[in-house]
Amino acid sequence: MEWPLDVALARPVQQLPTGPWAYEIKVDGHRTVLWRTEDGVRLQSRSGRDVTPLWMDLAVAAMRLPPGTVLDGEAVVYLADGEAGARISFEAAQSRALSTPSRARELAARHPATYVAFDALAVAGTDLRPRPYAERRQALVDVLAGVGPPLEPVWSTTDRGEALLWYAALEGTGVEGIVAKPIRSAYKAGRIWSKIRHADTLDATIVGFTGTARHPKMLAIRLPDGRVALSQRLTTALAAAIGPHLLPDAGRASTEDGDTYTPATEDVAVEVVAGTTRHAVVTVIRLR
Template sequence: MDWPVSVALAQPVPELPTGTDWSYEMKLDGHRMIMWRTSDGVRLQARSGRDVTAAWGDLALAGHHLPARTVLDGEAVITTEDGRISFEAAQVRAASSPTRAQRPAQYIAFDALQLPSGDARPRPYSERRAALLSLLAGLPANTPIQAVSATTDRDTALTWYNTLHHQGIEGIVAKRTTSPYRAGRTGAWLKIRHADTIDATVAGFTGTAHQPRALAVRLPDERIALSQRLTTALATRIALRLVPQSGRAHTQDGDAYTPVSGEVVVEVVAGTTRHAVVTVVRLR
């Protein structure tokens, strides 16, 4: 398997599917991460393909207990003192210096892409899940690497969805038990979530490249709209990925922005986009 690997994505749906061939997993509010246990170490990959090993050194260290040639898909999460999973804390960790004192992280694995025996992606989800549980059972008792909670009972999944939001459970992902692992959105993974968000490509920005004030994003209907003002922390992280082009461009509403090259993807609140009001939630 070649680095970086493209990840599977869940398709948003209004309600969970029914049937005997679905398994339901908790969707945690953290950072998507691929854990690579190579023959000589551990590398951590963000959803975008970036190497983020330095920022998550405690997880990389824990990954050394995995057998060589193992590749896992999961979510890096950080919990607050009251036990709540905090996306904000994960964002701070991702942007911080490796030498800075940090809250410990956990890696919640939800799929096995490669096992020591070879590529696991063509195998059905039910087999990959069983292999994942077997693999993690062999880790030390105090490991921060854990399997995501899953159930084949839809009512249980809905109970999780309705009662655990305040603990950082942002939704439920339904996975067809017979499906292989395929990159992108295929319909084999479906999700319901409390925050209705979508991914959007950054077309440009206002302000300066070092401190963007707002982003011009391309929405699913191909319309380009300006976001609301970015927070200082989010603007700092996004600035590192922006490659400005010369000249100026305009949205359909006539707002001017500086165009960018390359592909930068952000998550935006989708509920108000038909009114051209976009709130950027996070950098993908």
């Protein structure tokens, strides 16, 4: 198995499928592939970047896994929520993911991360990707049984009714929705799963920016329908993370609404809130 790994994805649907499917809660964190190598641990983002220095608390815990193990999952951060107990905070995970290594250590000391694993791609050197989901799920539960928190398997059920109860009851706790996976399917890159979410998102491409490449203020985003629109103003952390990936092109360009921006020559993907794309601006959540 070669680094970096192209991950499996889910396509949005209006209803959960029926039949021989497994259903998992979708937690609101940062997609992370965890590699337990012969001599250490490496953590990979969905886009293939090495993010190990940002999640060192998870890397240290993962040393308890057998070498040659590769897991797919989400790095999340739980925050206290009064009488409700704890909730998953995307904002806290985002702060960690967009920080420097030294800042990440400070954040980890205050709010340690949890790794919610939803697939076992390899265990002890055996590639499990060709195996059906049901076998990979059992391998995931078994390998994590000897590790414990902060590494834990995602909630999973084959009962569609139970999954819909989770969907309704867990809204507002940091659970975004439900992912459905065919029980007999292998693991492969691409949109092989289905998902329903309380607030859906989609991937879009940066085609330009306002401000400077080093300090972008807003992004010009090409949406899936071909329209180009300006994003809302970026947070300081998002601007710092995206800026190094922007390569300005010569000249100026305009959106359909007449907003001008500096074109960018590199295709950089970001995640945006789907509901905002009907309007003149979009909300950028994270770099892909």
